[in-house]
Structure formats: structure tokens, C-alpha cells
Amino acid sequence: xxxxxxxxxxxxxxxxxxxxxxxxxxxxxxxxxxxxxxxxxxxxxxxxxxxxxxxxxxxxxxxxxxxxxxxxxxxxxxxxxxxxxxxxxxxxxxxxxxxxxxxxxxxxxxxxxxxxxxxxxxxxxxxxxxxxxxxxxxxxxxxxxxxxxxxxxxxxxxxxxxxxxxxxxxxxxxxxxxxxxxxxxxxxxxxxxxxxxxxxxxxxxxxxxxxxxxxxxxxxxxxx
Numbered sequence: 756x757x758x759x760x761x762x763x764x765x766x767x768x769x770x771x772x773x774x775x776x777x778x779x780x781x782x783x784x785x786x787x788x789x790x791x792x793x794x795x796x797x798x799x800x801x802x803x804x805x806x807x808x809x810x811x812x813x814x815x816x817x818x819x820x821x822x823x824x825x826x827x828x829x830x831x832x833x834x835x836x837x838x839x840x841x842x843x844x845x846x847x848x849x850x851x852x853x854x855x856x857x858x859x860x861x862x863x864x865x866x867x868x869x870x871x872x873x874x875x876x877x878x879x880x881x882x883x884x885x886x887x888x889x890x891x892x893x894x895x896x897x898x899x900x901x902x903x904x905x906x907x908x909x910x911x912x913x914x915x916x917x918x919x920x921x922x923x924x925x926x927x928x929x930x931x932x933x934x935x936x937x938x939x940x941x942x943x944x945x946x947x948x949x950x951x952x953x954x955x956x957x958x959x960x961x962x963x964x965x966x967x968x969x970x971x972x973x974x975x976x977x978x979x
Contacts, residue, residue, distance in 0.1 A: 897940035901964030
């Protein structure tokens with residue numbers, strides 16, 4: 756899927772919700788046994804409010820020990836225990852943010868604030884969320900790469916974390932991509948010393964690989 760196609764999906768609320776459900780980003784159904792009604796049926800899905808509702812009836816005893824009909828009325832957010840939990844804007848806005856984050860090169864904070872009409876703090880927070888999610892995905896799919904006559908490009912970056920718009924100390928990551936297959940590795944590193952980088956290259960890049968990089972690799976004994 757092209758990014759412009761994804762952004763087009765974000766323009767239609769119903770289409771976007773269906774898209775997220777199909778890809779298991781949000782819940783499409785929920786079973787929750789309430790201690791009151793003890794219903795085992797799926798809760799009703801209200802797409803407009805993004806809520807699951809239980810309307811099951813039960814018959815508790817009143818003060819006169821007579822059973823009376825009551826309704827559960829339990830509500831659980833569709834976004835509960837998902838990446839979108841505790842949203843402070845619409846789900847369409849957040850999904851547009853993700854698309855723009857992937858599409859546009861920095862600097863993009865002012866554009867995101869104006870285009871989506873959100874605060875600078877929200878831009879910083881969601882940029883951090885997106886970055887961390889990309890890193891988690893990359894770490895999960897990291898594999899040793901390269902081979903004889905193969906080319907691997909490596910690079911390093913410092914990931915900074917923000918707290919209430921204040922820059923705090925971050926950490927370094929080092930990664931590589933095999934050009935012919937797009938296979939990757941990316942790992943956090945404690946420092947940028949020659950010993951650390953050499954150890955990473957030995958563990959994650961196979962012997963005989965041609966390594967190219969924009970970062971400083973001078974002084975590394977790659978022939979070893």
C-alpha cells in the first residue's frame with residue numbers, strides 16, 4: 756500500500772475503523788464476563804463512540820427478596836489495551852499523524868501542528884511513540900545480514916526522549932540494511948567506541964561483506 760492510499764483511508768472514518776480492525780490494531784469484538792450479568796455473548800460494538808456495550812439482563816434480588824430485571828450497561832473502550840489508549844485527539848488525526856511521520860522528512864513539527872491542529876507537546880509525544888514503535892519492530896525483525904560479495908550499509912543515530920517538551924538524555928542505536936534483500940538489523944549500543952562497534956559488526960554482519968557507511972568507521976579492524 757502506498758502512503759497516499761493510506762492517508763486516503765484516514766479521510767473516511769468507517770473505512771479507517773474497518774482497516775484497523777482487519778489488521779488487528781484495534782479490537783473488532785470483545786467478550787467480557789461481568790460478575791453481575793455473567794453474559795458469555797459478544798458485547799455490542801458501537802462504532803460511533805468506539806465502545807463495546809453489554810445490554811445483557813440479569814435478575815438480582817431486591818430488598819423484598821424478589822427478583823427484578825436489570826440491565827448490565829457495562830462499557831469498555833474499543834481502544835482499551837491498544838496503541839491508541841488514552842487518546843487526546845481523534846483516531847483519524849492520530850492515523851494521519853502516523854502517515855505524515857513516515858512520509859515527511861524532518862523538520863516537520865510546525866507542519867504537523869498546523870495541519871492537524873494539535874499542540875507542540877502532542878507532536879513531540881506522538882513522534883516519540885512512532886519512533887519507539889519503529890525501533891521495536893526493527894529489533895524484532897533483526898537478523899545477521901550480508902555475505903560474500905554482498906553490500907550492507909550501516910549507520911548510527913541517537914534516540915532522544917522527551918519529557919514535557921524538555922530534552923533529556925537519550926541512547927545510541929546502530930543498524931544495517933542489506934541492499935539486495937532489504938533485510939536489517941538494529942540494536943541499542945552503550946557507546947560509540949571502536950570496541951563496541953567492532954563487536955556489533957562481528958555479531959551481525961557476516962564475513963566477506965562489503966560495508967559502506969556515512970558514520971565514522973575509521974580505525975576499526977574490519978579485516979579481523
